[in-house]
Amino acid sequence: MTERQITDTLLANGVEKFGVCDVNEIVFDENLRKYCESNSCGAFGRNYACPPFCGSKEQLIKKVKSFKRAVVYQTVSPLLDSFDVEGMYEAGKRHTELHLKIRKELDNCFSLAAGGCRICPECAAIKKEPCRHPDDVIISLEACCINVSELAATVGLKYINGANTVTYFSAFFI
Numbered sequence: 001m002t003e004r005q006i007t008d009t010l011l012a013n014g015v016e017k018f019g020v021c022d023v024n025e026i027v028f029d030e031n032l033r034k035y036c037e038s039n040s041c042g043a044f045g046r047n048y049a050c051p052p053f054c055g056s057k058e059q060l061i062k063k064v065k066s067f068k069r070a071v072v073y074q075t076v077s078p079l080l081d082s083f084d085v086e087g088m089y090e091a092g093k094r095h096t097e098l099h100l101k102i103r104k105e106l107d108n109c110f111s112l113a114a115g116g117c118r119i120c121p122e123c124a125a126i127k128k129e130p131c132r133h134p135d136d137v138i139i140s141l142e143a144c145c146i147n148v149s150e151l152a153a154t155v156g157l158k159y160i161n162g163a164n165t166v167t168y169f170s171a172f173f174i
Contacts, residue, residue: 001109006071006172009105013098018073019155023065023173027150032142033057041115048124048131049117049139060144067110067173072151074169076161088166093118095168100136106172112146113138114168141169 003020010018036044036051043050054060075098077091096118103111117123117138124132131137141148148169152159161167 001106001172001174003069003071003174006106006109006174009102010071010073013102013105015073015075015098015102017076017157018071019157020069020071021151021154023067023070025154026064026070027147027154028061028064028145029147030057030061030145032145032147036143043116043123046123046126047116048134049137050143053125054137054139054143057143057145060139063110064112064144064146064173069174070151070155070171071174072155072157072169072171074152074157074167076165076167079164079166081164084164091166092168095170096138099138099170103172108135109172109174111138111170111172112141112144113170114148115140115142141171146171 007018033051045052048054075091075095077087077094079087092115095114099111099113103109119133119136119138124130141151149159152169159167
């Protein structure tokens, strides 16, 4: 997979905001895993794409660092107001669907995305059943200890895109 193939695929899918960086420019913050471990989003131990199932922070950082370049993109969606949780959820779902579509077009190139995996309405991990879509699981940037606000700045993207918007990020690695 080449950087050009990824950026062409992003453009072909309507992605307008993206940037590229060397992986050695990515800021890792192992303290981010504390948010996972404190279950701040409710997915710890309840989603195969999240800790503890997705791997240790050391394993994931090592995997990311095994690549040379990252192509990072964002989606920005309008919200009714800053308390529009349903709008945030729907925007996250659309971002995930777009991410999966692009990843399939890129022959399942290694990638990370915003938040935990949202493929299934309820993750099989909750019932201690095997993952229904093991080839499609999307691990979050944060679970890999990637500081997303720093990553956005590194690739020239805005982390905050104005009032009544929500922004989600994904990255493909080369």
